[in-house]
Amino acid sequence: MPTRRGMAAAAALAAGVAVLLPLAGPAGAADQQAAGDIVTYTVTGLDSVAERTAVARSGVDVLSAEHGTMTVRATQEQAAELRAAGHELITMADVRKQLRELSAAKKPGDFPEDDADYHNYDEMVAEITKAAEDHGDLVSISSIGTSYEGRDIPLVKISDNVDTDEDEPEVLFTCNMHAREHLTTEMCLRIINRYTDDYASDEKIKALVDTAEIWVVPQVNPDGIEYDIATGEYQGWRKSRKPNEGSSAVGTDINRNFSYQWGCCNGSSGNPASETYRGAEALDQPESKQITEFVDSRVVDGEQQIKGHIDFHTFSELVLWPYGYTTDDTDEGMTEEEAARFRDVGTRMAETNGYTPQQSSDLYITDGDINDWMWGEHKILSFCFEMYPSSGGIDGFYPPDEVIERETSRNDEAVEILLEEVGAGGDTTG
Ligand code: LU0
Ligand code: CA
Numbered sequence: 001m002p003t004r005r006g007m008a009a010a011a012a013l014a015a016g017v018a019v020l021l022p023l024a025g026p027a028g029a030a031d032q033q034a035a036g037d038i039v040t041y042t043v044t045g046l047d048s049v050a051e052r053t054a055v056a057r058s059g060v061d062v063l064s065a066e067h068g069t070m071t072v073r074a075t076q077e078q079a080a081e082l083r084a085a086g087h088e089l090i091t092m093a094d095v096r097k098q099l100r101e102l103s104a105a106k107k108p109g110d111f112p113e114d115d116a117d118y119h120n121y122d123e124m125v126a127e128i129t130k131a132a133e134d135h136g137d138l139v140s141i142s143s144i145g146t147s148y149e150g151r152d153i154p155l156v157k158i159s160d161n162v163d164t165d166e167d168e169p170e171v172l173f174t175c176n177m178h179a180r181e182h183l184t185t186e187m188c189l190r191i192i193n194r195y196t197d198d199y200a201s202d203e204k205i206k207a208l209v210d211t212a213e214i215w216v217v218p219q220v221n222p223d224g225i226e227y228d229i230a231t232g233e234y235q236g237w238r239k240s241r242k243p244n245e246g247s248s249a250v251g252t253d254i255n256r257n258f259s260y261q262w263g264c265c266n267g268s269s270g271n272p273a274s275e276t277y278r279g280a281e282a283l284d285q286p287e288s289k290q291i292t293e294f295v296d297s298r299v300v301d302g303e304q305q306i307k308g309h310i311d312f313h314t315f316s317e318l319v320l321w322p323y324g325y326t327t328d329d330t331d332e333g334m335t336e337e338e339a340a341r342f343r344d345v346g347t348r349m350a351e352t353n354g355y356t357p358q359q360s361s362d363l364y365i366t367d368g369d370i371n372d373w374m375w376g377e378h379k380i381l382s383f384c385f386e387m388y389p390s391s392g393g394i395d396g397f398y399p400p401d402e403v404i405e406r407e408t409s410r411n412d413e414a415v416e417i418l419l420e421e422v423g424a425g426g427d428t429t430g
C-alpha cells in the first residue's frame, strides 16, 4: 500500500499539479523516450482500484493495466512522484529497441513483411469489397463519413435482404479506434468473412444472418492506423491525427471524445499532449461524431434499432461493460437489473474466450468513452473487448500475424452470444 505521504502525492497529481511536457516531434513512444522526457515503466503492486485509478489520474499515459500491474509512460517528475508514493517502477528502456525489432524489414506505408497478413487501410477496403462482390445478396458497403484526413470510414452491413431495412435486431461491431491496436481490424474482418463465407454451409450462421442486421466498422480511425505504419518503424500511435489549436501535440483520444459525461470524472485529460486527451469539446473529432450520427440515425419510429455493440481494443484480455465514468455498479440510467444483465452477458461471453469479465471502471476510470455513450444515450448493450495478449509493454500492440487466426476465432462464440442475447437466431437447435 502507498504511504500516507504517497497518497498525498497521488492526490496532488490527480489535482493536476504535475504537467505533462509537450511532446517533441512525432509522438511515438520511441521518440519520447529518446528525448529523455517520457519513459515507459511497468508499475507493480497495484492491487486495488483506488491505487490503479490514482496512477491513471496522475497524468501518466496508461498503456495497459492488469492483475496488479500497469504499464505507463511518465515524465521524470511523474516517475519520481510515483516512486515517492511507494510504487515500484521498472524502466522499459528497451522499448525503442523492441519497436525496431518488431519493425524488421518494414516498408513505409505497410506492415513489416513478417506481419504481411495484417490489413492496412487499402487492404481492408479491398477485403470488404471482395466480400460484397462474393456475396452481393448479403453484404452492402456504405460509409459513416470521412476521417479528418479525408479517408472514407467504411460501414459494412450483413443480412439477408441486405438492401431492405427489415424489422430485425441490429448489432454493431467497431474496431481499431486506437491506431496501434491493429489486431482489432482483423477481428472485424473475421466477423464479416465468417458471416458471409460460412452462410451457405453453417446453419447457425445462416439463422443469425437471416434474423439480424449486422453492422461493422472495421477501422474507426484510419488516419491513426496509416500514421502508425507510415514509416519504416511502428510509431506506437493511439489517437486521431487532427491537430490541436495552440499546441504542437497532434491528436485526440477518440475513446474520450464521446458526449456522455464527457470529461466529467478525471477519466481523461485536458492536455493535448496526453494519450487520453479528450478534445477541446465533445465530438470535435469527425470519427466519434460520425459514429454518433450513424447510431442516432438508427432510431426508427422512436426506437433504437441497434441492441448490442462490441468495440474491440487491445490488449489485456478483458470483457468490459459500462459505466466507465464511475466505480458505482448502478447510477443514473443503470438500474440494478440492468447492471446484473451486463454482468451476466459479459461473464457468459468471457467464459467462451477466457477473458476476464468486469465493469470498465474496475480497470480504471474513463469518461467520454463509446460504451458509456452507447448505453447512457441509447440503452445499447455495449461492451469493450480488450483482445490478446493478456499483458505486455509496447510489444503488446504488435503481436505477430501468426496469432491472427487463433485470437480472432477466439471471439466467435462471444459474438454469437451477443447476437442471440438481442434476439437473433431464434430456435437454431434443429
Ligand atoms: O480506452 C481505453 O483506455 C481502453 C479501455 C476502456 C474502453 C475502458 N483501453 S486501451 O486504450 O488500452 N485499449
Ligand atoms: Ca509472420
Ligand code: CA
Residues within 6 Å of the ligand: 159, 160, 161, 162, 166, 168, 209, 210, 211, 212, 213
Ligand atoms: Ca435481414
Ligand code: CA
Residues within 6 Å of the ligand: 165, 166, 167, 168, 170, 213, 305
Ligand atoms: Ca432494421
Ligand code: ZN
Residues within 6 Å of the ligand: 178, 181, 313, 314
Ligand atoms: Zn484501445
